[in-house]
Amino acid sequence: MVTVAATAGADRPGTRRPGRGLVVAGTAVAWVALWIPLHGRHTLPLAVSRLSPLHLWLNDLRDAVDADRSGNPVLGGAVDVARSAIDHLVVFIGSLISEPSYGRPVPVVGWLGVVALAVLVGYAAGTWRTAVLAGAGFGSFGVLGLWQQSMQTLALTLAAVAICLVIGVPLGFWVGLSPRGERLVTPVLDLMQVMPTFVYLAPLTLFFLIGPASAVIATIVYAAAPVIRITAHGIRNVPRPTLEASESLGATGWQVLRTVRIPAAARTIVLGINQTTMCALSMVTIAALIGAPGLGEVVVKAMEILDVGTAFAGGLAIVAMAIVLDRVTTAAAAHTGSRTEPTPRRRLWTLAALGASTLAALHLSYTFVWAAVFPGPQPAGVIGGHVADGVNQATRWVQHHLVGVTDAVRVVVTDGLLNPLQALVTESPWYLVCAVVLAITWTVAGPRTLPVVAGCLALLVGTGLWRDTMTTLAATLVATVVVMVLGVVVGVWMGRSARVDRLIRPTLDAAQVMPPFVYLVPVLGLFGPTRLTAIVAAVVFAAPVAVKVVADGVRAVPASVVEAAAAAGSSTWQLIWKVQLPLARHSLTLAANQGLIYVLSMVVVGGLVGAGALGYLVVAGFSQRSLYGKGLAAGVAIVGLGILLDRITQAAARRADAPQPQ
């Protein structure tokens, strides 16, 4: 029931213009009508082991770069400088908190010192609540028996985030202030976020060698985009009157930036830092494939032997780290806004006391073994072993008892929805699909979006992987529908109740940073290596974003409007359906857009659990030298698909918003 109401609400803006819905429906009918005589022709298939001339050419290009790399002094010199700088930074942070250093058998700062620092920073950024959370979160690393691995991951993450900020914040200023900068940088950011990491992982180690530098750079490539985008957004959206006031006082551009724009955008910039940190943490398992030590290694090793419990403990430590870093940066962002009032005296005293205790703790952890090495049994810690055993037992129980139900679900969803959709998309001639996509673009997004969509379609045909792209597209669409349904249902629930929000939000955070394979092994036991398992993976990862965006949108609906409607005698369902969802329409389209992009970023993981197609090819290209070019082409196809879907949904969203007076 909820679902029906919610989807109807989401569709309203589209149906308001009489023609649009009809045209889309007519296009679909015409598609099916043409599919019947034409299906199976011109579908551009290519067997997995076959290569197109483009793929061979990309292989040759890789070989040429590989052979040439040492022969080019300028490039070689620059790469060496960057590599050794990053290596030194990581080794320095590591010698402080994670590795035996300076002739000592332990790092400079032991667990007590790090936990005390976390508490201090938590309090300085927020309140006692954040301080306690930070202490408990960091303490959990040791209790799980993963102290050193957690510190290794923390060192790598801190280094990557620091570099992201040094590069990203100034770049964000530029992009925010200069339209030319925006035009130049935005496509690069799209590429960085959607291009699967596996495509550039192997070439990266060619240039930056095996070591911390490669892992940090791989992380930066993926994680730098949010801080750049969000900083630019903050700088751009400073209220006009504030700017005009300052300009009328004769301030120069630089002064305006320093005294008006940056302070006004500070909160937004901290949110960008927050998102970048989350993205960096989601890279730890991939970094483990090129020799980065830490929690990612724990998860990867455990997955080789299908030890879900141990992998879960490792994942739990990643989640704890993510939640601490998230809450601390978010608290700092809230704090940044209210800097104008002087800090209360009592708070200053507390800070001083905490600072003194931290210094004492640092000294202790430098001097004594008990404060340096986390106490508890090795290697699983106080509760790590119990967590692993419990999860393993639960996994076995679930697989044993639910498999009858899940088999039925799999058959219904696959045969009823996925297979027909996939048949329609993959068995159509390529020109028919292109025509349909262009027609839908014209209708929902307008003629101005046509050139970029046509360009993307041409790119997809050009990669030589059209049919695989269509298979991936079908699974992506199904996953996005599920994400939206979940996003609207849970998002409305959370948006209407602060208590529900507090309860659910940690689960959403966990779903976003828990390494996918941890929950995918149980899912594999239930659904087997199938496209449905891949869809589940994508939904787990992408639904939290949609839920959070929808919840924010619903909460932003003015309370006065809701109260007025309630006073007029609307029922709860009427409130949701007629007032809250329509007013949160912009959030719904944003949620659909972000949901799609996040689903696409899971295509590679999907390829690892049975989805085949583009995701599988990307991983195969990473692991087999002769398939490198094909894997790269598959990565490009994923980017093309991402840009295509992103531009259509964004333009459709702008159009849906247009009739509104605002």
Add this chain to the structure above:
Amino acid sequence: MNRAPKWLRAVALVGTGVLALTACGSKISKEPAPGRASGKPCGTVTIAVNPWVGYEADAAVVGYLAKNKLGCTVVEKNLAEEVSWQGFANGSVDVILENWGHDDLKKTYIDQQKVAVEHGVTGNKGIIGWYIPPWMAKQYPDITDWHNLNKYADLFKTTESGGKGQLLDGDPSFVTNDEALVTNLGLNFKVVYAGSETALIQAFRTAEQQRKPLLGYFYEPQWFMTEVKLVHIALPAYTPGCDADKQKVACDYQPYDLDKIVSKKFADSGSPAVALTKNFSWSNDDQNSVARDIAVNKLSHEAAAKKWVDAHPDVWQAWLKS
């Protein structure tokens, strides 16, 4: 909240710190950690560890011996296969202990760039092929001959295989001819890509537990074989050259003699670890027993290696002779 409790808390915190400071605890000594054996100079050996348990068993035992019998400093780097080979070129990897074929990488790094050299076989025989769970072999005894696969194709149908029987392929890092084999042997099957070793093992585990039909690509030596002894399907026998044209191949996979590769620099270094890695050679059963201790009995790598080393002195003592 008033002022007093907060003050108390702060005082308590600092107080605890000072108390602990003066309490007796064992201090951290500046000396390097014990255990660094003296004796023959060995230096540092960097072993690439590729992500499968059989390889980890090799690395555990060789690393244990290098550290405890030769006094080397052993660095293990967890790396994907191709990345390990790249490590030869820039000096960040010394040894690959279990190499499956990879003629293309040998051509690049041994013949062309001359940064790596072959270092002898590990004694392990690598077998790649098609397997079924043991319950199926018991129930349908003639299924292990490929001629009869079409007879049973209907059993293997799934939602993924488009009305044909499903042949489940696994890890993308393994070379597969399966699409060509299905076509050239005239089988009514479709190749479905599970996409990872984890997914493949889970699929076989489920198939045996719930007696579901499954035909899949698998390999030995593999720790999972000690949990569920999968049954090999006989394809037309391999003869040298029968797989030369990858599109026309109609024979079983080539049996591999798994081998070791080391960097040129390491091979010329004169370290006693060179002889150890060169002589390292053991049976599939040896590897499986260590791999099983790691994967099933959840021993640490070091403990699993020690257990095997203590039980097989005659085997490893031969490796140390230069």
